[in-house]
Amino acid sequence: MDPTVQRKGDWLSAMVGDELVMMSAESGNYVTVSRVGSRIWELIERPKTLDELCGQLVREFDVTPEACRADVQRFLDEMTTNGAVALSQAAGD
Amino acid sequence: MHSYRIAGLTVSSEIPLPGARVADAAPMPDVVMRKTDVPQKLDHITASMPAWETDGQRFLMRAPGIGRFLLTGGRDVGFQAEAGADVSDCAIYLLGTVFGILLHQRGQIALHASAVAVGGKAILFCGRSGLGKSTLAAALCRRGYPLISDDICAIAFNAEGYPRVSADSRQLKLASDAIDALGLERYKGGAVRRGMEKYYVEPPLCADAADLPVVGVYVLRRGAEPRAAGPEETSVAEALRLLQRNAYRPGIVKRTGQIPRYFEAAAAIASKAKVFRLVPGHDLARLPETIALLERHWLENGLLQSTK
Numbered sequence: 312m313d314p315t316v317q318r319k320g321d322w323l324s325a326m327v328g329d330e331l332v333m334m335s336a337e338s339g340n341y342v343t344v345s346r347v348g349s350r351i352w353e354l355i356e357r358p359k360t361l362d363e364l365c366g367q368l369v370r371e372f373d374v375t376p377e378a379c380r381a382d383v384q385r386f387l388d389e390m391t392t393n394g395a396v397a398l399s400q401a402a403g404d
Numbered sequence: 405m406h407s408y409r410i411a412g413l414t415v416s417s418e419i420p421l422p423g424a425r426v427a428d429a430a431p432m433p434d435v436v437m438r439k440t441d442v443p444q445k446l447d448h449i450t451a452s453m454p455a456w457e458t459d460g461q462r463f464l465m466r467a468p469g470i471g472r473f474l475l476t477g478g479r480d481v482g483f484q485a486e487a488g489a490d491v492s493d494c495a496i497y498l499l500g501t502v503f504g505i506l507l508h509q510r511g512q513i514a515l516h517a518s519a520v521a522v523g524g525k526a527i528l529f530c531g532r533s534g535l536g537k538s539t540l541a542a543a544l545c546r547r548g549y550p551l552i553s554d555d556i557c558a559i560a561f562n563a564e565g566y567p568r569v570s571a572d573s574r575q576l577k578l579a580s581d582a583i584d585a586l587g588l589e590r591y592k593g594g595a596v597r598r599g600m601e602k603y604y605v606e607p608p609l610c611a612d613a614a615d616l617p618v619v620g621v622y623v624l625r626r627g628a629e630p631r632a633a634g635p636e637e638t639s640v641a642e643a644l645r646l647l648q649r650n651a652y653r654p655g656i657v658k659r660t661g662q663i664p665r666y667f668e669a670a671a672a673i674a675s676k677a678k679v680f681r682l683v684p685g686h687d688l689a690r691l692p693e694t695i696a697l698l699e700r701h702w703l704e705n706g707l708l709q710s711t712k
Contacts, residue, residue: 323664325671327640332674334644334667341641 312400316387317358319397324352333395342393347372348386355396407433411503411514411558412570412615421495422594423575423604435506437498440482442472451659458660463505470494473502478509496597499574504556504652508662513559513669514652517621519552519569520544523707526552526569526616529682530650531624536684539582540624542605543691544698546586551576551607552616556652559618559669567618567673573610577602585688618677619707622698623650627683630690634697635680643679644670678705 321336331349333342344352347368354367365379372379390396407429408415414430415421417437443464450460457464463475470493471485481502485494507514517530518541527549529537538554545551553572561567577596583589583605593604622635623646638646647670651657657666673679680701684694702708 323667325668327644327671327674330640332640332644332671336663341645343639343641 313360313362314398314400315358315360316355316364317397317399318352318355318395320394322395324349335394338394340393342390342395344386347382348390351383351386352390361398405429409572410435410499410574411507411553411556411572412560413506413558417498419491419495419498421499422492423577423596424499425573425610435479435481437481437483440474440484442474442482442484444472451661453655453659456656463509465497465502465505467493467497467501470497473497475502475505475509478506478511481506490598493597500555501653505656507556507558507652508657508660511665513666515557515559515647516555516650516652517557518554519557519616519618520549521552521611521613521616522549522620522702524613524616525619525707527702527707528557528569528618528621529624530621530646535624535626536686537624538576538578539586539688540684540691540694542576542578542582542588542607543586543695545576545607545609546588547695548609550609550611552611554607559673560615561669561672565672566676567669568615569618570615571611571613573607575604575606578605579603582688585691618673620677620702620705621647621673621679622682623679625681625683627685629683629685629687630694630697631683635682635701638679638681640674643674646679646681647673 322333323336324331324333329346331344354364365383369376369379387396405416405418406420407427408421408424409427410424413434415435416433418439446457446459446464448459449457451458455466465473470489471483474482483494504514515530517528518537519526519528520541529540531537541551541554552569554574554576558570559567579601583592588605591606591608596602596604648666651666
């Protein structure tokens with residue numbers, strides 16, 4: 312199973328120093344995201360599967376595939392809780 | 405016509421604007437304010453609330469008991485006073501809310517804040533009305549920090565993205581007890597409004613640069629007494645939230661689709677300036693304590709030299 316990761320909702324975002332700050336246009340909630348998280352957010356501007364996402368990140372950051380997947384999962388869990396990301400199973404895998 | 409310099413703009417007004425900084429007449433003023441017939445409403449409204457509406461180009465404000473104001477292009481203001489309205493009430497409105505909308509129309513950021521200069525850089529104090537921004541700015545001005553602006557801070561960003569606040573130098577509006585406590589009696593002018601306890605006060609010292617870089621923003625919070633620890637740092641998310649909440653007329657910002665612009669501006673300000681929470685305390689007698697905390701803070705942050 313390789314879920315598709317995509318942005319959800321209407322978010323404004325801007326860099327402040329090293330951090331990406333996001334604000335939900337709907338709820339007015341703020342989320343602060345680290346450097347890696349901000350790269351993930353950038354990459355999912357167009358929906359990507361989890362495999363594609365991790366594959367790209369392993370190439371860009373000096374990290375093992377296992378560590379990368381764990382970090383990405385953690386990030387996606389938090390973003391899902393904030394309503395910023397949706398994971399869906401691709402139809403007819 | 406009366407000529408002024410307000411929030412960094414040259415202004416020509418058909419009525420006197422008490423409290424505004426008088427300036428030489430400009431050949432082509434940035435803003436012109438004239439008495440004219442103002443419609444009751446606009447067609448093709450894109451946003452509205454009971455007190456105002458806009459068609460995207462023009463902004464119509466209704467101030468009950470005062471009059472109607474029509475703003476176009478951040479440049480032209482037509483106003484029509486209600487029968488029996490005091491013309492000085494129109495003037496107060498023109499200098500306040502109307503000017504805030506003009507700045508929006510010009511693509512600038514307007515914060516509900518007062519500002520003083522510290523070491524040639526701008527320090528802003530934000531917060532709800534009544535928390536003491538003007539009194540604190542007046543006290544600092546008395547202590548030798550030139551006043552940049554009171555009540556409304558017009559912020560623009562230079563080519564490198566640094567926030568700069570325009571020097572406005574309008575007179576302060578202070579209560580009698582604050583005027584007495586700060587020893588500002590000889591700077592005291594007329595009453596702001598009949599029956600209100602505030603008076604215009606000429607700032608003892610005004611910033612002479614046209615605009616100054618913003619390096620610090622203190623957001624005033626309610627509290628009986630100043631915290632001994634002094635100003636508190638904010639997280640990045642909180643800094644943005646506080647800055648956006650302290651936009652001039654945040655309801656209008658929201659309903660006219662300006663939140664993205666203000667969000668970006670808040671991020672830019674938070675990138676280049678530090679944002680703190682400050683509890684100034686209610687009591688005028690505690691002002692010297694708050695000032696001491698601020699000066700220590702400025703020393704620690706390299707804004708002041710230790711000889712001062």
